Amino acid sequence: MRLFYPNHEEKAYRIAADAFAEYWLEITGEILKPEPVAGQLPSEGDLILIGADGANDFTHQLVKNRSIGSFDIRYGSDEYHMLSISEGKRDILVLAGGSGRSSIYAVYDFFRLRGKVEYFWDGDIFHYRGPVDVRNLDHAERPHFRYRGLRYFAHRGAHRFFPEMWDLDDWKKEIDWILKRRFNLFMLRIGMDDLFQRAFNLPYPPEDQADPDDSMLPHGRTALWTLRRRGKLREEVMAYARNRGLIHPEDTGAMSHWYTPAPSSFFEKHPDLPMLGNEKTPWYAQKNVAVWDIKSKQAVDLYWQLTEAHIREFGGGQPRMFHTIGLAERLYGETDEENLQLKLFTLRRTQAQVRRFYPDTPLLIAGWDLAMWWKSHDVKALCEELDPSKTIILDYNADQGGRSTFNDYETFKRFPWIFGMLHCLAFNNEMRGNYKMLCSRLAEAASDEKCLGFVLWPELSHSDTFAIEFVAGKSWDPTRLSASELVDDFCSRRYPVERSKAWNEIWKRAIRITGLVQWGEGEWPITAFDLEFHHRLLESEQFTELVPERIAYYRKRCAEVDSELSCIGTLFDLMAALPHAAYDSPQERRDMIDVARAEMNLTLRTMFMAYCVRLDAWRAGRQKPDDLKIAEEAIRKIFSALADLLEQNDDFSLRISLEKLKIFSPLNPVAETKLKENASCSYCRNQTSEVVRHLYLPEMDAYFKTMNEKIARDDRSPFVKFETDPEEKGDVSGFCELPVSKLKKEIAGRFIETPLSQMPFLKGPSRKNLVEALGAVKEALNDYFNLGGAA
Structure with missing residues (x-):
């Protein structure tokens, strides 16, 4: 078999040929050397031709001699046609793109169809190794959107x-x-x-x-x-x-x-x-x-x-x-x-x-x-x-x-x-x-x-x-x-066929629950929660100023979400039951972590709302302080489990990210400080390993310390105001201005000053640690529902 690409100034055709040779070798173990088109179409041997007749002279010769009629493409477009023909004892496969770019599409799609390879951002998944059949193929593709x-x-x-x-x-x-x-x-x-x-x-x-x-x-x-x-x-x-x-x-x-x-x-x-x-x-x-x-x-x-x-x-x-x-x-x-x-x-x-x-x-x-x-x-x-x-x-x-x-x-x-x-x-x-x-x-x-x-x-x-x-x-x-x-x-x-059914059950449950979170829903400052205020406990009023409109929304939202939160325990059991082979697969382990942290994020958001509903009920004399403590411990358990979960691979670590940066090119001496400042600034706070463990958890401690002191002195006022630095105001990229407390400044200062090298994983990657994190969430959810949810 020989592989030909157009001897053409457009580099995409040669790139398509190189991709074909790469995947042919990966799947079949056979080496193909891409060759530029020159002279007459070879009269013997199987052929792979990259490009339609407007670009590839060999393809044009097949059209000219009526071996091929026409291609179901519009030239110059993203359309492509994968067509195989038989001439005597040989087979010819033409991957005819309307352009160089769509010829690349054709190559990758051919190996998806015939080589059983799937393409994801985090790597290809090969479901098959062995001979690849180039015969009996007549398949055209046309995109709906330009x-x-x-x-x-x-x-x-x-x-x-x-x-x-x-x-x-x-x-x-x-x-x-x-x-x-x-x-x-x-x-x-x-x-x-x-x-x-x-x-x-x-x-x-x-x-x-x-x-x-x-x-x-x-x-x-x-x-x-x-x-x-x-x-x-x-x-x-x-x-x-x-x-x-x-x-x-x-x-x-x-x-x-x-x-x-x-x-x-x-x-x-x-x-x-x-x-x-x-x-x-x-x-x-x-x-x-x-x-x-x-x-x-x-x-x-x-x-x-x-x-x-x-x-x-x-x-x-x-x-x-x-x-x-x-x-x-x-x-x-x-x-x-x-x-x-x-x-x-x-x-x-x-x-x-x-x-x-x-x-x-x-x-x-x-x-x-x-x-x-x-x-x-x-x-x-x-x-x-x-x-x-x-x-x-x-x-x-x-x-x-x-x-x-x-x-x-x-x-x-x-x-x-x-x-x-x-x-x-x-x-x-x-x-x-x-x-x-x-x-x-x-x-x-x-x-x-x-x-x-x-x-x-x-x-x-x-x-x-x-x-x-x-x-x-x-x-x-x-x-x-x-x-x-x-x-x-x-x-x-x-997923491999032997685990596809188990993953199907996991994803159907996960997607139903994460469907409760869609960006842009709600109106600031009561019902909009894209900012994830449990990541900003010391600068946001969402969980400290218990105005009636806010409590009413929290009560309503918890009622909507609780029925889905009750399903998370079963979902986590399904993931914990996946075999060791799933954990050992980088992509499957990533999916386990991604599913779990999404559900944990929604759970934390909801549990903080429910905690505020209980605080308001305590103010009115309808809630015992002991119940507030149980609700607090459930939140603490899940937040700590999130910190453990994010250590299960390298995706979330600033320390490991910085090490990768150093490999490519020398860094500015202040790079680590700038990276930490950027990743922990008010706007960019998300699920980042070191930020969760060394910022969110200490801020959570400070938040509950303040709330417990309020409860201990029987202060039933609806508001908690953190002590602010009179010379500084925080902002979420200007969309809103929020108070910056001295507590937050002290915690953030320690985070910035502590080298990332002194922030190692406390519970590194292992299937045991992942399963334990899932179990901790399930246990905390049981405590939450034993209290009656947000009731």
Whole structure:
């Protein structure tokens, strides 16, 4: 057998051939050497041909001599056709893509169909080794959505979740997986790296200390590796993706933001640059992250220099799409109307600049600001002044709980748009999602010919394997699986046949419970719980100020959730019963931990609500202090079990993440401090091993100490106010301001000052420790229900 690819300038065809040879060797044990097409089609021997007749001369010869009729593809598209023919005693397999990128799709899909390999973000799963049959194949694929993509965002933390922590090998693995799952668009939102330095010939910050600009930013952005190395890495990542045909939107417009701050040296070079004044959002008022006056030609030209520099330095010189956030997360002026008019003008100005140089390249208008800061009728008005032939609304809030944005905006069946799932913010790194609701909304979107895509646009990566697979499958064919079939499909692909049935039972129970958590549900400050306030006990009023509206909501929510919490014990028994082989499989162990920590997160959230209901009942003389102590001990048991659970693999550890960073490139001496500050800041607190054990647990101790003192002195007032530092206020990235207590500051100070090397796992990975953590949760739940839940 011989393997041929087009002798073609488009590198994707050679990449497809190399992938075919790699997987052929992995599954069959046979070596195939990719060969460029030259001369006449070989007259003997089995052949594998990469590319349709428009690209591969050998394929063209088969069409010309009528061995092949035609391919069921549109040329230049993401469609592909896998076709085998027999000529006498030989077999010929043609993997005919409408483009180089779709030829890569065809290769991976062939091995999925005939080699029984499945592709997940955390590695391939081979269900078979042996001969691969290339005969009797005639299978064409066509995606429903034109754009299918992923965002990689700028926060920092544990390696698994935060792309700024990834080295080149990590990115190559990720981009290969993107192609395996037939995505075609990805966007790096991990900051600009050294774009300002390249665009304006600015000096690089020092490599042996914190960036001096950190003191002027809401959160320090000192590069953990040197900024030069980060810029080089961006070059390499973008080239790797571009060679495989992936689309990367070029950012444009008012690009100033917390993750894209302008260095002070930029303002020294442009001292007269006017700023857009009268901003009402103080966390963006600092000059480095403030917007330059978009009404000024100087500001517009300087922003465009950044876009041009990215196209030149990182984008290969040929932009295929643009992207703008407008004036995201900002408020200006004295009235809503003044704010709206400035935001509309900014988008008009951005459009004009793009069209001046690229009249026909599509522009994505990001939906975050539209969903969070605009009125629905304002978005409708915006769409009426946009050109639908070259503008697309990127509605990545379409999965917001309790609200269908695309119906609110009236973009549905009226204006080009992309259905997007935000899915989670940086502080939500656990599984979640109401798939019945998601399937319903997606089916509605798929019925609209103006809906051009389906994307996953979260603030972190790899947090939810099930959700990622949902998007990968549904972005290609939204009709393929109903909500009730998702688990069966997932388990049949991810697990060995002897454990697939057991996992099926686990996932069906798990998805039903995590369906109670959907981002964006509820209204601040009473019912919105995305922030996971049990991770912020000393800075949030949610579990200290027992106002009647809050208690009423907690009582109602606990009643809704308790019936599902009662099923967690059985779910954990099923996982504990999995054999040693499941624990020894890295992917299965990851799934055990992910399922468990999601259920534990919901349990902690609910138990704190129930504790507050009991506190309120104690105030009214309807609850004994002893019952409050039992409720407290149940919470403590689960929080401690969560700390033990997160030590069961390396995914959640800052210490191990830092060690991985050191392997790739030397670190800035302050890298560890910056990483801990970023991962433990108010906005980014999630399930991170060292943060849970060394911050959340001590803060929980302080919280209960305060509450128990209140109970001991028979103080039945409804409020607890933590002692605050008069010179400091905390914030959750500006969305709300919360008091920072001295207790919190002391605990956080110890965490920052203690080296990660002195934070080893207390209960390292072992099946015994995992089962014990599951058992502790089950025991705590029994105590909770023996008390009567939140009654």
